[in-house]
Amino acid sequence: MSDLDLKPTALRCGREASAGPVKDLLTGRTVTLGESTQVRRLLPNLGRRMVGAWCFVDHYGPDDIADQPGMQVPPHPHMGLQTVSWLHQGEVLHRDSLGSLQTVRPRELGLMTSGRAISHSEESPREHARMLHGAQLWVALPDAHRHTAPAFEHHTDLPVVTAAGLDARLILGTLDGATSPGTTHSPLVGADLTLRGGAEHRLPLERDFEYAVLAISGSVDVDGVRVEPGSLLYLGCGRDELPLRALTDSSLLLLGGEPFEEEIVMWWNFIGRTGEEIAQARGEWMAGTRFGEVHGYDGARLDAPALPPVPLKPRGRTR
Template sequence: MSNLDQQATPSLCGGRGFVVAEPVRELLSPRRVQLGAGTEVRRLLPNLGRRMIGAWAFVDHYGPDDIADEPGMQVPPHPHMGLQTVSWLHEGEVLHRDSTGSLQTIRPRELGLMTSGRAISHSEESPRAHARFLHGAQLWVALPDAHRHTEAHFEHHADLPKVTGSGIDATVILGSLDDATSPGTTYTPIVGADIALAAGTETRLPLVPDFEYGVLSMSGEVHVDGVPVLPGSMLYLGCGRTELPLRAESEAGIMLLGGEPFEEELIMWWNFVGRTQEEIEQARADWMTGTRFGEVKGYDGGPLPAPTLPSTPLKPRGRAR
């Protein structure tokens, strides 16, 4: 999914200088962004209070939207570099096309994982015949320097491992949780899990103390380490935890995101993750001139133009507040 903001501002991300080394409870409020006709998203990362969680650098939550009489998601071809996109649905379908030739319909609880490497372009749209409701999250994972020029590719994993218990059903999207490991390709120590909680459930999730974590509420009423987290908001938890208390007042759905703090300092502008202003400028020029990022075939419409670069210099910094 693209950042469609035509007034795109740079996000200066990464570095360990602002990682919280102990457990905290920092509630992040979303910024509302219009994503094409009829689709509004709640942007949790990057946030004024928090830029990254591990290698997770971008989190949008959208829906549930009634699109029975609407076209639904319509995101034209657009570029990416230096990151992975993670498409995750609770309801609906998304048709993915990209410049490597991939064509895949992604359905609820299936992983659509696109590794951009140096350059890729893709489109996302609701199929013409689609379900009434659309509800999901779109996330980006920053690639470390050693792998950010890897060959672009797309993965689709319909059968993901589960962790179950009394009142809890967790699907491991990326990385490992408990003894379950996702087949999705990762390039840094990371975890992403979708967790369904039955009403009245009280449980504790095992965590890795060296990871920093956040919890995105997808639906229902859930208390995370005693803090009520409403749908479309996220609780940042810091590091140093071995377990996480959860309590569901009603049926609830959350996403657990975590990983080792990302050491490298990054510039994230529009749909690009780079290290220098020159890289970002070159990527924008390559997209606008039709080079490097390839062609998305089969989408009914033209590509998305890049916004104008800001007049102020782009400098990589830490995960500053």
């Protein structure tokens, strides 16, 4: 999925993270993607840029698209990151410059590693389900892996950790002894938590990780804080477990990882280390080089926004 902001700012995200547990409830801002899809952008946020290597989180739906085209995000470029497509309802057709053509369905992992350069599109198939509901997330690649060859993975059989009233499906990384088959390049975890109303559980965590939970549906008490859809609760570091109490049938995304030690510059759909890198990538996309071509999408590709009139200046991880 793309960042379609026409005036994107440059963000510099460093290693600052809470030294201990916190409970910081963040709300998203509404952003329109493509022709009609509206999303709630939770990361980057006014108060938080990253959670581990997770650096971008959009939550969309549930939207009734029975009489609409649904998601229509034209071909656009990425570098220096991984994209994670995660659905609860509906389906998304992924195309990329590697020639991948894959329909991603609920609770299947669509994982694209941009590495040095890739381009892709995302759209609801012409014949699609009535409802569309899910999340799109980015993972920043560490310097040692950000120039790797691009790749796309599709995993339909993901491990599930079960307990009384709780199912935790591993998207990326490891949780409570279960490990996702998705490729990772830094210590992190992503899990889809499904809780039945009234269920209580203490989820084991890694003390060295920082964590956040994104509410997808329902209402959950997370360590004493009620979390509703459209909000992200940042939890900080230093936790061995996380108390959960479902007030209704609910779903959460658990995101975590070791605090990212490198500084990164995010602008539009690129992650680099300097403003010069970003400007070069923009120029190459506009010139039609480096990022390849997406075949089969019915429409024009996206043009990159204009660079700001002043040099791209990195910002801190939090503000």
